[in-house]
Amino acid sequence: MSGRPKEYDGTAVIDAAMDVFWTNGYEASSTQALCERTGLGRGSLYHAFGSKQNLYEQALRRYQELGLEAQTAILEGPGSARERLRALLQWGVDGDLEPAKRRSCMALFSVMERSSKDPVIDRINRAYVNRLEAAVCHVIAVGQRNGELSGDRPALEMARAFLASYYGLRILGQAMPDRAFLADVLEGTIARL
Template sequence: MSGRPRKFDDSAVIKAAMDVFWSNGYDGASAEVLCERTGLGRGSLYNAFGNKQKLYEIALRRYQEQGLQAQADILNAPGSVKERLLALMRWGIEDDLGPNRGRGCMALFAVLDRAGKDPVIAEISRVYVIKLEQVLCHLFTVGQRNGEVSSDSSALELARAFLSSYYGLRVLGQSMPDREFLEDVIKGTLARF
């Protein structure tokens, strides 16, 4: 005997849960709010996705997939290496200062809030950074081959240095939401490459 078929769209439920976690963090996302925003009862929600932790992991992975695709599209677009790095950093600023200001980057805040306490979230976050690092490594390798970027450091070292500045910029976007300040950070960062 099989259970009743699902009468909801998994993708829509995950998107709604992602929005709750993104806006409220893990601890601030109550079961009541998750149920309200997804339109599911607690039993249906947890039967479908396990528990709050599992739902958070699924939502975080979805957020990261979307974010990685958006960032890869920017980094793989036409233009010089510096133009693409600039576009990525400005994309981050727009996200941090835009209409959803205050939410910041869910992937980054998952690391700051949960990774130290939760090895699954730490691993999800590590894999995400490695994927972004690979896209950046490719960009720097191409830049070194065509002479746009110095070969004094390896492409991997350059990618990691950029990641450090990029994530620092995203944190600063929350604590110093001043466009001129953040543009100065970008200029200083790009001067190194």
């Protein structure tokens, strides 16, 4: 008679795997590192998730879910449209410059590492960007309606330009981890609204 499988908290395991993938990327995350961080043996890990790829997909979805919760809380929070958009940019800068981990956006990293090679990861990332785009577009449309933001361009076009700046800022956070430099990029982005 075989023993009963070890009980585990699926969310905690996915969060632990997310930490490994977020730090190392997909390719550099070994099964051994995933086992050590999650506390599961190799057999249990594969039994529970099927493959490293499936675990990565679940970890990426979890990362994006948590990110969207934080980002939409900022975008739906108090303040003017401009203040909320500035707060979102600042949230990205603060996260990228966090001294303890110094790692950028896992979603952005997954796009650069996996989207062109993996249609499932590409779909996951497109869905994430579409949801963030909708939230940003809503804030911009409200800001345009109340006269706070320029109405010269369609809200969707402005939201896409904002997202280009947002993700560019996230990349610069890794290439130029200088708060004053990033503050200039942030303020320049806000000034164009």
